[in-house]
Amino acid sequence: MKKRVVIIGGFHKAKSLAVSLLEQGYAVTVINENREHCEILAEIPHLAVYNGDGTEPFILEDASIQNAEIAIAMTKSDADNLVACELCKKKFGVKKTVTLIGDPAKTEFFYKMGIDSVVCEITTITGIIEQQAFLDEISTLVPIGDGRIKISQVPIPQDAPVVDERLMDISLPKNVLIGCIMRGDTGMIPRGDSVIRAGDVLVLISSDEHETAAHRALLGK
Amino acid sequence: MAKKDTFTVVVGCGRLGAHIAQTLLGSGGGVLVIDETRDSFRKLGATFDGILLCGDATDTATLDEAGIGSASALIAVTGDDNINIMVAQMAKALYNVPRVIARLYNPERSIINEKLGIGTISPVLLSTKEIESALNIDEVPV
DSSP states (O other): OOOEEEEESOSHHHHHHHHHHHHTTOEEEEEESOHHHHHHHTTSTTOEEEESOTTSHHHHHHTTGGGOSEEEEOOSOHHHHHHHHHIIIIITOOSEEEEEESOGGGHHHHHHTTOSEEEEHHHHHHHHHHHHHTTTSOEEEEEETTTTEEEEEEEOOTTOTTTTOBGGGSOOOTTEEEEEEEETTEEEOOOTTOBOOTTOEEEEEEEHHHHHHHHHHHHOO | OOOTTOEEEEEOOSHHHHHHHHHHHHTTOEEEEEESOGGGGGGGOTTOOSEEEESOTTSHHHHHHTTGGGOSEEEEOOSOHHHHHHHHHHHHHTTOOSEEEEEOSSGGGGGGGGGGTOEEEOHHHHHHHHHHHHHHHHHSOO
């Protein structure tokens, strides 16, 4: 049995998400209030389309929401998204609910109301833009274990002391691992004899106390 | 009857919101009315001396400004069920308001408020009940 995903509301975003999920092998249903939008969505092969308000229990029932594994709310209204997700969860027993949210201040409240995943458009997009804009600086990607372990990306400039050195010849502090070297479009898992080049971006896994020392060893500052 | 020390926040100044606000104020309680459009407050009449707040009640900044933390009750009666649900749930979950009531045109949505201690008023259910009992009175002579 294919996993079933129901997308409530949204048009452009819903369309692109639906296509992507169908490609990944999910059974996808969209619910949309706008009739014209529904007609356009219905042209996508294998996509099931229901016209109606996804915060109405009978519409959700029509779309057999109770058989869905995941419900994703993408309407423009935070209130509609909240109610759609809560109905899916509390009335129809959908296991996982995901919602878009416009007002970042409500993220915590949505989690408190039992929504499994809350995606804030504004913070996500500004986060990506920030990352892109400051790509030449060290950025922490993921803190793990209450922030004691950090995965960071370190771009290697031309004047770094490690340029053209083999990994085995670089003295890195303990508890630091170069997990990946990203060069152009490709990433590679390094070995001891891998050579670091200017322009590489290293993905560093380190304990937080050794992170700065590692950066110093790699960048000389 | 509202007691003197009550403070009720009414969200949505439609016909029902305005009427509730006037009634509560008339019985001596403190009342604050929130609505997005200033024009809606005209329904309250010139003599209304409760507090008026023009703003979006789904915004925590507006609720903070309303002093929701000290409210004894919140009544969500905008024209949008989902807004009423969200404001009611925010009042309960974020501000711990003791009495929270939401008006829902669609009573089927009330299930999601049940475990949170939010009261639901549904005009459909109330009218049905009234009409039913009116019909019964006609049929059964006392």
